Amino acid sequence: MEPRGARVYGMTRFASLDPLVRDRADTAGRSTEETRLDAAHARELDRFLASVERRAFRIAQFALRNVDDAHDAVQHAMLRLAEHYSARPSEEWRPLFYRILYNGIRDIQRRHGVRRRFFGWLPGSSAHADEDAPDPIEQVPDAGPEPSRQLEADEAMAELQRALQRLPARQLEAFSLRCLEGLDVAATAAAMGCSEGSVKTHYFRALQTLRGELAEVWT
Amino acid sequence: MNDDREPELQGLERRARDAFDASVEALDAHTRSRLNQARQRALAAATAAPGANDARRGWSAWAPAGALAAGVLVAALVLRGPVDSDRVPAVAGSHPAALSQEPLELLAAGEEFEIATSDEELEFYEWVEVAAVDAANGQG
Numbered sequence: 001m002e003p004r005g006a007r008v009y010g011m012t013r014f015a016s017l018d019p020l021v022r023d024r025a026d027t028a029g030r031s032t033e034e035t036r037l038d039a040a041h042a043r044e045l046d047r048f049l050a051s052v053e054r055r056a057f058r059i060a061q062f063a064l065r066n067v068d069d070a071h072d073a074v075q076h077a078m079l080r081l082a083e084h085y086s087a088r089p090s091e092e093w094r095p096l097f098y099r100i101l102y103n104g105i106r107d108i109q110r111r112h113g114v115r116r117r118f119f120g121w122l123p124g125s126s127a128h129a130d131e132d133a134p135d136p137i138e139q140v141p142d143a144g145p146e147p148s149r150q151l152e153a154d155e156a157m158a159e160l161q162r163a164l165q166r167l168p169a170r171q172l173e174a175f176s177l178r179c180l181e182g183l184d185v186a187a188t189a190a191a192m193g194c195s196e197g198s199v200k201t202h203y204f205r206a207l208q209t210l211r212g213e214l215a216e217v218w219t
Numbered sequence: 220m221n222d223d224r225e226p227e228l229q230g231l232e233r234r235a236r237d238a239f240d241a242s243v244e245a246l247d248a249h250t251r252s253r254l255n256q257a258r259q260r261a262l263a264a265a266t267a268a269p270g271a272n273d274a275r276r277g278w279s280a281w282a283p284a285g286a287l288a289a290g291v292l293v294a295a296l297v298l299r300g301p302v303d304s305d306r307v308p309a310v311a312g313s314h315p316a317a318l319s320q321e322p323l324e325l326l327a328a329g330e331e332f333e334i335a336t337s338d339e340e341l342e343f344y345e346w347v348e349v350a351a352v353d354a355a356n357g358q359g
Contacts, residue, residue, distance in 0.1 A: 042266050049261065053254040054243045067250075075257035082265035153241035160238050179232050180239045207228050210235070218234055 045086050048093050049078055056101055059176045062164050063105045073108060077101040095183065098191040102173055109169075156218070163213035167206055170194075174202035175210070 053074060060070035077100040085096050164172055170192070177188045178199070188203075189196045 049258045054246055058243050078261035082261040086265050156238040157242040
């Protein structure tokens with residue numbers, strides 16, 4: 001999937017895209033990249049967002065297990081990328097977008113954690129809302145090119161999702177970005193804000209876990 | 220990904236990717252519509268009228284200076300302490316503290332101020348001022 005040569009890029013390829021560094025630069029009053037888009041640039045950004053929005057939504061759904069939260073996370077990432085980073089070279093958009101997306105996902109998870117801690121004891125609280133939420137796989141419409149193949153795909157996805165939900169957060173990120181979204185190691189490292197070595201470790205562990213979980217059901 | 224990865228892991232990756240791609244393709248119309256709307260909002264924000272964003276940025280640029288000025292003002296008021304009534308310039312033998320409190324009392328009473336529009340009203344206000352000064356001097 002990834003050409004061997006991709007490894008030589010390393011983090012240096014995306015060294016300048018650290019959103020945290022950019023935020024600090026903005027705060028310090030230095031030149032900002034909040035430039036208005038011309039029509040051609042806007043079209044390019046539109047195409048990029050259209051190419052990632054559905055996959056990003058699914059990835060957010062894996063992490064958050066809630067449809068509305070997944071929409072919020074994707075919308076936040078789109079807005080932030082468009083407002084603050086659209087002037088950056090387009091090849092940086094994908095790792096940047098996913099970095100913003102995962103930051104948003106962690107924020108939402110933190111908020112839910114706090115809410116659960118403080119209000120979870122209340123009767124009728126939404127402490128177990130995640131468990132009560134409808135399975136997103138069940139929301140997939142039956143209509144498709146071929147009902148039997150669609151059913152097979154749905155079942156495979158349901159198994160995969162169950163296995164993914166048992167992964168630690170960082171392993172889930174590494175697996176989602178590397179395998180499902182198809183980012184190379186350097187881009188995944190940039191998106192996760194860690195070293196390439198960490199990406200490889202998280203990814204390898206995720207694969208090992210998934211192999212154990214899915215070996216029987218996918219054979 | 221590495222070509223030398225175990226065939227079993229390669230198969231796992233391929234199946235996971237296929238299942239994921241199929242689930243993405245199978246997203247319902249409502250979800251697609253919501254995502255499309257979110258994208259349009261993001262694009263609109265990025266291509267918003269420069270004036271609005273510049274104005275917002277202008278205000279935010281002045282915010283630190285404003286905060287600093289407010290801080291200096293508060294510090295000056297705190298360090299200066301309460302107003303010393305002896306330092307208020309005396310007006311024609313009147314009691315300065317009493318005069319300086321009049322506007323505050325009027326404000327506290329909630330009465331409406333009206334700007335004098337006629338000579339008659341101006342004369343009335345002059346008479347009130349003289350009467351107040353006389354009262355303060357014990358001549359009333």
